[in-house]
Amino acid sequence: MSDEQSGQAQAMVDAVYRSESRRVLATLIRLLGDFDVAEEAMHDAFRAALEQWPRDGVPSNPRTWLVSAGRFKAIDAIRRHSRLTPLEEVADAVESIAAQTQGTDDDGIEDDRLRLIFTCCHPALSPDAQVALTLREVCGLTTEEIASAYLTPAPTLAQRIVRAKAKIREARIPYQVPAPSELLERLDSVLRVIYLVFNEGYSASSGASQTRHDLSGEAIRLARLLVVLLPEPEPEAEGLLALMLLHESRREARNLPNGDLVLLDDQDRSLWKRELIAEGCALAERALSSRRFGAYALQAAIAAVLAEAPSAAETDWPQIVGLYDVLLRFAASPVVALNRAVAVAMRDGPEFGLTLIDALLDQGELADYRWAHAARADLCRRLGRKEDARSAYLRALELTRQLPERRFLERRLAELDR
Amino acid sequence: MKYLCLVYLDENRLDELPDEECVAYDRSIRASGQCIASEALQSVQSATTVRVRSGKLAVTDGPFAETKEQLAGFYMIEAVDLNEAIQVAAKIPPARVGSIEVRPIRPIRESVAAAEARQQGHKQSL
Numbered sequence: 001m002s003d004e005q006s007g008q009a010q011a012m013v014d015a016v017y018r019s020e021s022r023r024v025l026a027t028l029i030r031l032l033g034d035f036d037v038a039e040e041a042m043h044d045a046f047r048a049a050l051e052q053w054p055r056d057g058v059p060s061n062p063r064t065w066l067v068s069a070g071r072f073k074a075i076d077a078i079r080r081h082s083r084l085t086p087l088e089e090v091a092d093a094v095e096s097i098a099a100q101t102q103g104t105d106d107d108g109i110e111d112d113r114l115r116l117i118f119t120c121c122h123p124a125l126s127p128d129a130q131v132a133l134t135l136r137e138v139c140g141l142t143t144e145e146i147a148s149a150y151l152t153p154a155p156t157l158a159q160r161i162v163r164a165k166a167k168i169r170e171a172r173i174p175y176q177v178p179a180p181s182e183l184l185e186r187l188d189s190v191l192r193v194i195y196l197v198f199n200e201g202y203s204a205s206s207g208a209s210q211t212r213h214d215l216s217g218e219a220i221r222l223a224r225l226l227v228v229l230l231p232e233p234e235p236e237a238e239g240l241l242a243l244m245l246l247h248e249s250r251r252e253a254r255n256l257p258n259g260d261l262v263l264l265d266d267q268d269r270s271l272w273k274r275e276l277i278a279e280g281c282a283l284a285e286r287a288l289s290s291r292r293f294g295a296y297a298l299q300a301a302i303a304a305v306l307a308e309a310p311s312a313a314e315t316d317w318p319q320i321v322g323l324y325d326v327l328l329r330f331a332a333s334p335v336v337a338l339n340r341a342v343a344v345a346m347r348d349g350p351e352f353g354l355t356l357i358d359a360l361l362d363q364g365e366l367a368d369y370r371w372a373h374a375a376r377a378d379l380c381r382r383l384g385r386k387e388d389a390r391s392a393y394l395r396a397l398e399l400t401r402q403l404p405e406r407r408f409l410e411r412r413l414a415e416l417d418r
Numbered sequence: 419m420k421y422l423c424l425v426y427l428d429e430n431r432l433d434e435l436p437d438e439e440c441v442a443y444d445r446s447i448r449a450s451g452q453c454i455a456s457e458a459l460q461s462v463q464s465a466t467t468v469r470v471r472s473g474k475l476a477v478t479d480g481p482f483a484e485t486k487e488q489l490a491g492f493y494m495i496e497a498v499d500l501n502e503a504i505q506v507a508a509k510i511p512p513a514r515v516g517s518i519e520v521r522p523i524r525p526i527r528e529s530v531a532a533a534e535a536r537q538q539g540h541k542q543s544l
Contacts, residue, residue: 122500124500170524171500171520172419174499176501178501
């Protein structure tokens with residue numbers, strides 16, 4: 001093979017790797033019953049493709065070819081190691097791999113991707129491990145990429161993944177989509193992982209911000225995949241996708257080029273991504289109309305009302321307060337109550353919001369939450385209570401570690417004296 | 419596959435679980451064939467901890483670790499996978515008041531026996 005030919009072959013296999021490797025892996029895990037064996041078999045299969053495709057041409061269904069090649073490579077590997085294993089076990093393993101022919105059609109393969117998602121997000125794994133395993137196995141990120149996105153040493157992350165795989169094997173976490181009776185509970189865990197990944201990327205502000213932005217993109221891709229793969233439309237999955245799209249639509253407007261934060265009211269709305277807003281709003285509406293919605297769909301609806309308003313003043317605040325009232329019934333938390341108080345301030349005037357925030361602060365749970373003090377400061381500022389505003393900004397500053405947030409609060413503090 | 423379901427419970431809350439209810443569950447799971455063994459334990463106050471250090475026996479009063487919830491009993495069950503084991507554990511009455519730790523059994527006898535058999539085979543082939 002000439003250099004040029006082998007370069008073309010490499011490019012061709014690379015392209016198939018990018019589009020198919022996660023599907024192939026998901027199916028091989030089911031057929032071989034082990035993450036590590038499947039991963040090795042998949043890499044062997046791609047190596048074989050690199051040798052054979054330039055010579056014999058690309059098979060008509062590369063995915064099926066790769067799954068089948070992976071199975072034979074795994075059987076070879078078991079035979080190679082057979083000197084260490086009793087003969088009957090080798091025969092059993094080979095036979096059971098060879099016998100599993102069903103479910104390698106396209107439908108079966110899509111089910112395998114859903115199995116992989118539910119297994120990686122199994123609640124018996126620690127939340128950290130769920131995130132790492134999902135990014136590694138479902139999204140195909142390398143251990144180094146995940147480590148850099150989470151500002152974690154790569155060996156720590158690698159060990160987290162090894163331990164999670166060991167638990168899957170030893171505790172026998174099954175490779176299956178949960179039964180309908182368990183689906184909703186288990187879906188919660190999947191959605192939590194996706195939202196964690198998104199937020200890690202969305203609140204990025206440090207040096208490694210580029211890889212961290214990619215996390216938001218991965219989370220959106222994952223949610224899209226989940227929405228497509230689930231056997232029935234699940235309003236909360238659609239709601240989470242909507243919520244993330246609506247947040248993502250404002251990404252460019254929420255920071256100045258120097259990284260400084262810009263609050264919603266002050267954002268340049270022409271920077272908002274209209275197509276993401278349209279998609280997010282449509283999904284949020286569909287989720288809410290299903291009447292089986294939950295906290296994600298409600299948060300998406302709030303984000304949709306904010307996104308559709310031409311300006312802060314022209315926002316439908318009564319509707320937002322109403323949505324927060326419903327959200328509090330689904331997911332009562334002091335942070336949701338704080339957000340509702342801010343919406344009440346927009347609807348009825350700062351003094352009404354301030355009364356609610358002071359009551360929340362008195363309850364104690366938000367005493368160390370920087371945004372509670374920042375919100376209080378902002379309302380005091382609008383009411384002309386300069387000294388109260390100053391002490392609340394100072395308290396918020398004490399509690400803030402992120403640099404862009406600090407700069408934002410310092411700017412507000414300086415503006416008080418103008 | 420075998421799992422041991424360890425039942426942990428704050429002993430002060432034991433009266434929230436009538437013995438009759440626990441025994442009724444025990445009967446039903448034994449009848450289903452899913453239960454291999456099960457027992458309830460006497461209070462942790464009756465526990466004795468035994469250690470041997472440098473060949474010397476040390477006996478102390480009480481459990482190995484002081485915790486809010488104490489080991490109160492166990493069920494050894496047979497389940498196809500962790501999901502099935504979790505379903506069983508969720509029905510153990512003390513799950514409502516305390517917690518159930520689900521631990522897969524390590525087939526230690528089988529793996530030692532397999533290693534011995536390989537050793538034997540190796541010797542014969544020499």
